[in-house]
Amino acid sequence: MNDRSLPPLNWSAAVTEWVWAPVPVVLILILGIWYGRGVRKLWRAGQAWPTVRIVWWYTGLGTYALVTLSAIGAYQSMLFSIRAIQVTTLLMITPQFLAHALPGRLARDTVSAATRARLSGILHSRTSRVITHPMVGAVVLLGTPIALYGSGWYEASLQNPILNEVTQLILLLAGGHYFWTRLQRDPVPELYPHYVSVALTFAEVALDVVIPLGLLMSGTLVAADYYLGLNGAGGLSVETDQATGAAVLWGLGDLALVPFLILSLNQLRRRESAHAAEIDRELDERQRAESGSIGKDRPLPATMRPWWEDDPDLASRFKPAPPDRKTRRPRP
Known part of the structure; x- marks a missing residue:
């Protein structure tokens, strides 16, 4: 599916060379129109929808267009390095932008009550709980590129235009699944502690080097026959390119995972602060309830009494007299 009529990649070609790809164009139009109509529906109903979410959504669609329709899309079948940009963007960058726009919440707030009830039933099913487990998301995120580069899938997608389009959609779905279940801001079947997300993200940042190191140290070329057959048409030698x-x-x-790790740490901090504030509020309410229920026949609780009233040596000395006993004056 490579286009040998393209000139070697340079700064001029990076700006002027674009490609027509019907699947990304149609998908971008559908998603862009759907989101815009949903937001407008909420605004007409008097409900707020932050502008920053709109920016996240259309920025995500912009990155999708950039790596499929621009020079990146044109040269992704000729240069391994350009295709690496496309793969990483579709897997880790575009889905992250889209996830921050909360499309699930927008869908929930704009459908009918009957449709919302059906979707909620599907979302909270046992199958959905398994699929959205954090470990499943981690395996999908790390396993997808390993399967792509470690099998014949990569070379086959270079030679088959339909498989190439399917591969791009798989990357988007894998990344979308990961960030949806890990951000936990859209509706999810079950909320998991944020420290789980932080721990897994640390592990993923560390394991992210597996494929690059494998490529650098293996001494073998990915899709060697395919790239050698291009005779350096992209402007780089195969070894340098890979x-x-x-x-x-x-x-x-x-670059994609580290900001997400920082975000996860910030969410953990805010969740812990909210939890601590909730505990303080419950303790304050309990203390007020105890103070309000104290009467003449009920002593102060131990947490509110002076310390000397519980001291065995001093308690009797400071013990107040019974209220019904009258103090007698000594006779002169």
């Missing part, structure tokens, strides 16, 4: 691609997978992957 070394550059490995660096792109490593650097761009960390």
Whole structure:
């Protein structure tokens, strides 16, 4: 599916070379129109929808268009390094932008009550709980590129345009599943502690080097016959191209995951602060309830009495006299 009529990649070609890809174009139009209509429906109903979420959504669609329709989309079948940019963006960057726009919450708030009830039943089913478990998301995120680069899938997608489109959609879905279940801001079957997300993200950042190091140290070329058959049409030697691609997978992957790790740590901090505030509020309410229920016949609780009233040596000395006993004056 490579286009040998393309000139070697340079700064001029990076700006002027674009490609027509019907699947991304149609998908971008559908998603863009759907989100815009949903937001407008909420606004007409008097409900608020933050502008920042709109920016997240259309920025995500913009990154999708960039890596499929621009020079990245044009040269992704000719240069391993350019395809690495596309793979990493579709898996880790575009889905993250889209997830921050909370499309699930928008869908929930704009459908009918009957449809919302059906969707809620599906969302909270046992199957959905298994699929959205954090470990499943981690396996999907790390396993998808390993399967892509470690099998014949990669070369087959270069040679088959339909499989190439399917591969791009699989990358988007894998990344979307990961960030949806890990952000936990859209409706999910079950909320998991944020420290689980933080721990898994640390592990994923560390394991993100597996594929790049494997490519650099293996001494073998990915899809060697395919790329050697291009005779350097992209402007780089195959060895240099694949070394550059490995660096792109490593650097761009960390660039996508590290901000998400910082966000997860911030969410953990806010969740812990909210939990501590809730505990303080419950303790205050309990103390007020105890103070309000104290009467003449009920002593102060131990947490509210002076310490000397519980001291065995001092309690009798400071013990108040019974209220019904009158103090007698000594006779002169």
